[in-house]
Amino acid sequence: MKRAEFLKNTLLAAGSAVSLNAFGEQSKQKKDMTVPSFNLDYAPHQGMFSASAGKNFIDEIKYMHDLGFKSIEDNGLSERSVAEQKAIGETLARLSMRMGVFVVPKGGNGANTLAAGKQEYIDIFLKGCKESVEIAKRVNAKWATVVPGDYQRELSIGVQTGNVIEALKRGAEIFEPHGITMVLEPLSDTPDLFLRHTDQTYEICKGVGSPSCKILYDIYHMQKNEGNIINKMNECWNEIAYIQIGDNPGRKEPTTGEINYKNVFKWLHNKGYKGVLGMEHGVSKSGKAGEETLLNAYKEVDNFLV
Known part of the structure; x- marks a missing residue:
């Protein structure tokens, strides 16, 4: 073989080996970067991973996706x-992620209460509903939170309910x-609120x-107001469209309080729940260490389902 041809063939072979090695490394990296998945659809909110992803919400959404969150x-x-x-x-559409709840503007909160039956309050609420339709279209949202507002002591409970x-x-x-879907949220924040219990919300729906x-159904609020979480959810199951999470006391991530989230999530998984579980709670520790603790807590309670 001529020297020139020998050198040419040698270089081609070396190049092929380098290419194959590079391809192998790329494949390994791609395999190592496989996005983990949860058995249930947990949905974080802005700020939960800002120590790692930064303050820009779009960047944080991408980071949440890379951690395995689907909503x-x-x-x-x-x-x-x-x-x-x-x-x-x-961004959500590109990542095949879902938008969970957002709050209807002035959706009956506080003194602007639907329980009073006043036309001025109803008009404000309906205006918020119309605005919410346009907001929902922009993010492909399917759920919007409504809180009817404060209890009216001068009116009987039946009249307020009507x-x-x-x-x-x-x-x-x-x-x-x-x-x-409007999702009505009974709350524990103050006894002045009209809507406080699951069966009351069921009756209204x-x-x-x-x-x-x-x-x-916000697990944190209902643990405070009534307890008996699994039985209450089961009793009102055909009217529950959305669930939120928070341990009690403290309203932080699962495993930080008294609620047995392993059993609650196992029940939801066995029930066939495919909806969103909104992570409407704080984080027990600050910074990146807190984010790691948060993620590990969800992995722990979610792995219990398998």
């Missing part, structure tokens, strides 16, 4: 600019054509009688 939730979505809402929606049902019927008429009016 997010954003209570304050309605307060963001239209441009930011669209950017969030485009007032809430009538207002929510009108809200449901706005959401139904768009496949969006039955009264509204719409697929666009269901229950948001």
Whole structure:
């Protein structure tokens, strides 16, 4: 063989070996970077991983995706600019992630209570419902949180319940054509609130009688107000459309309080729940160490399902 041809063949062979080695390394890296997956669909919110991902919400969403989360939730979505809402929606679509709940603007919270039956309050609520439809379109959201507002001591409970049902019927008429569900959230924040228990919320949903009016079952709030979590969820199951998480006391990640989230999640998994589980809680530790603790807690309670 001529020297020139020998050198040419030698270089080609070496190049092939380098290419194969590089391909092998790339394949190994790609395999090592396989996104982990959870058995249930947990949804973090902005700030939970900002120590690692930074303060930009879009960057944080991407980071959450890389950690294995398939959804997010954003209570304050309605307060963001239209441009930011669209950017969030485009990011979620590109990553095949879901948007969980956001709060209907002035959705009956506080003194602006639907229990009072006042037209001015109903008009504010319905305006918020209409705005929510447009917000939901930008991020492909399917759930919007509504809190009926404060209890009215000058009115009997039956009258207040009737007032809430009538207002929510009108809200449901706005959401139904768009496949969006109002999720009513009973809370433990103050005894002044009208809506505080699961069975009370169940009764209202039955009264509204719409697929666009269901229950948001917040495990943290309901542990404080009534306990008996699994039995209460089972009792009202056909009206529950969305679930939120938080341990008690402290409202931090699972494993930090008294709630046996391993059993609760196992029950939900066996029940066939495919909806979102909003991580509406704080983190027990700060910084990156806190983020690692948070992630490990979810891995621990989720691995119990297998």
